[in-house]
Amino acid sequence: MGEVDTIVAVATGPGGALSVVRMSGPSAFEILSALCDGEQPVPPARVATLRTLKDPAERSAIDRALVVRYPSPASYTGEDLVELSCHGGWLIPALVCEACEALGARRAEPGEFTRRAYLNGKLDLVQAEAVADLVEARSRAGHRAAMSQVERGLSRRVGELRASILHLEALLAHHLDFPEEDDAPVSVDGIATDAAELAGRMVALIATAPEGELLREGAVAVLAGAPNTGKSSLFNALVGRERAIVTAHPGTTRDALEAVVQLRGFPFRLVDTAGMRETPDAVERLGVEVAFERLTEAHVVLLCVDDGAPPREPSFLARVKSTPVVVVRSKADLRKQAPQSSAPPEWCADVVDTSVVTGEGLDVLRSLLPSLVFRGMVQAGTEQPVLTRRRQTRALQAALDAVRAFHAALLSDVPPEVASSHLKEAETALEDLVGVIAVEDVLDAVFAEFCIGK
């Protein structure tokens, strides 16, 4: 038969005291019933019910679990769906899954639950992507952006843009199809003005893309500077636990260390590097090379110095000219007199005095870094939708190009009905974005990014 099959997977990540196993498809309830050995009454819909799960072959109990049944279509996938909250760890969730498989379910592929939700019309493509982001949200800001998309923030915004394009088409239609009407004629100039305004709104949304994409990836903040200037201490202080080995010996850090931290809710990948110096030590020299490499990926550089003197620009910063640099004057607690404060030099965004001993300056850094890297989002507040994926940016960019071509054509003597073919392209590009014309390989790419169970 051409039936949809029933899929099962562990929905939660490894570790933790509890795990959720999720099962969706036409046989989900039947399998659940067999799993509960058929003895107990079927749990009522959408009520968490305690059940003993048994191995179908050996009749032995696997676990005591909370079972919730979601009958179709009011479930995440739109199909009959079961969630089993069992004990965590590696073994029990795997045994539960195996038992379900023995009873006829199939192990889900990455993203398959959400894919089914999409195919059953429960989510649009942008929402589906947002769910993926939500699962792997590395920070509260990322979480907020993802949440706002599940709630259709971006879909709604794209819908508005599409409505504006339709509006332009309507104006054109009036202009072209009703030449004898006495209503105030729509001027081509007016249509061109509206198109320019629409392009402006698209530019604003596209401008959120670099930061939006960083929300998913985390911004790279590289700690750099001469040896023994307190980079690793600052790294540990910002990470909040002893990760880097800190000694008084210059050149202790050989490899680059990386940790994910949240600063004011924004995700950063903090990278501690080896001190920059000429060294005879081959291993340390390799570390310096790695440091140089990491610098080129940086979205912000924390240049550590350990004196209070006015900072000088080190030569290695020449290769990261466009990256904002914050000069961190560490070990402030060791200095006798407060350093003279002056306007930061032109090549650096700011100068911050810090002490990992007293905690001085750490909060300043925690606010400063997001405001440098996520400037647009910090200014716009958290309510604005942002583009978090390349695919979204590409589609919007294509739409923008088409709207601009339309605008340029109108202004350069191309007849409006000819120019309007650009509008059709813009509309199609936006439809690509919200999944109206989602082709199979786009779907595959989108859904392959999901972890199993979501």
Added chain:
Amino acid sequence: MNLKYEVIVVGGGHAGTEAAAAAARAGIRTLLVTPDLGRLGQMSCNPAIGGVAKGVVAREVDALGGLMGRATDASRIQFRMLNRSKGPAVWGPRAQCDRALYPVAIRRALDELDSLDLFQEMVTELVVEDGRVRGARTRGGVTLQAEAIVVTAGTFLRGRIHVGGTAGVGAGRAGEAPSVELAEGLEGLGLELARFKTGTPPRVDGRSVDYSAMERQEGESPGGRFSFYHQEDVPEQRPCWITWAGTDLKEIVRTNLERSALYGGSISGRGPRYCPSIEDKIIRFPNAARHQVFLEPEGLHTTELYVNGLSTSLPAEVQLEFLRTLPGMADVRMTKTGYAIEYDYFPPHQLRHTLELKAVRGLYLAGQVNGTTGYEEAAGQGVVAGANAALKVRGEPPFVLERDQAYIGVLIDDLVTRGVDEPYRLFTSRAEFRLMLRQDNAHRRLGPLARDRGLLTRQQESILAERLREEDRILVWFRETTLTPAVAQAVLTSAASQPITEPTRALDLLRRPRVRAEALYSSTGPGRAPLARADALAAVEIELKYEGYVARERERARKLRERANILLDNDLQYMGFLTLSHEAREKLDRVRPETLAQAARIPGVSPADLQNLVLELRRRRSAGVGQ
């Protein structure tokens, strides 16, 4: 009496005459049967053919060998190319016609067709056996036998005319009886019927109008032609007149609103939004200071004027009262009252793209019975229905025009796929490939298609061949001829275009704004380029100037066609495809699209539904035969 034909066409309006002529041109023994042979090709509403989009359709009908273009040329008393200030893709030829001459021209053209007979009778019954049409019976007791029948009943099916203050009167047009038995018979076949309304304005006596208070609107001189195959003699020309309905008229309409048949509640059917009655205009746009009114001459030999813009179903005395508020009409005499008409139509999802009913083999519907308005829309359907009836008799594959081939293709696909919720009219905005679907290239697009299916007369075939050769020659000339700066100078100067310093291809110069094909073509001096007619040059000019855009449009059309290639069986159990939304299942079940592309155009079928439909089909296929 018993008459036997291959194809019978019921009705003699714009759809019926075209259907009968199309079948006859294909060499099929055809009978046109209608209650009044004196009214073949009658213009029941405004005396005009064409307009934006509609003018292209008139030219398409002509390109397919039809009657409308030549009858328009032979009866037109004013010609204007609408949208001339915009690009050629949306130019729309429009002609005022002499209401008396048009039917004469139609009759003359029909009489040229040897295999067509005419018969005056009202058909009251269709004979259907085993889901296949066999013939028809008339009120006078005549039995007609045919292999295919085209029904073009217009607004006659249970038509009811309403003028305010009177009870509705059964009528197909003013003064003509409705067709009640035929409607009941079609309903008896299990066809779904619904009701629309439309309206027409009053007519006035031109002798009682003071033209000096109005704006005179002249036509173009000499004006263009609609027909490509036939050189008809064009009558003398007449102006139209423009005046304005102001606040006085608004007040009269408003205070009498409850006496309007439309607003008094005696009409329930839906009317066209783009052709509103004056009652509609005043209710929907209360803030408009005034409304434009066109006085259009009804013909050369009558003083009667058609008051375009004031369609109404108010009582006669109110009509006269408001007419007299118009500048120049203080003493106007009314010759005919405006009225609203309600009629049955068949929701067109019941049709195939050939306009054959899905439920009854050999039975075709064309024109206003399918929920359209407009003479051109009716004529376009008529040609397609008549051609397909003929091809069916011949046992040949159907003749279907695609959306990227003709406005007629857009029209029929919209009807069949999307259905109608108000009387359907064509606009250029309905066509996603309007740069290709122009009035200047109708013969180039459709002539060869019609010729290859044997739908043109010999004479039409040879005119077509000669003209296409001529255009090809000109196209080649522009692509292959290089003009020197000296030769091109005068042309470029007069077009205010940059002079050239190097010899340049004529085509590249033509693509510059304001540079005209004719000027370039004659710049090389007499005898240097092949002789060409002005209209052939104009057609080539448009083709070449917008070649880049047109090429992109063709590419888009090609991609869509790929999707169209996924065929959907007519017996798919859509209601069982549970992964599709309920709405989509119902719509698909109702429309039964022939291709995935058509499914995509059905309102209510979302992209997610389409994805699932593909998956369902794949599953069905992988599940194997026998499921």
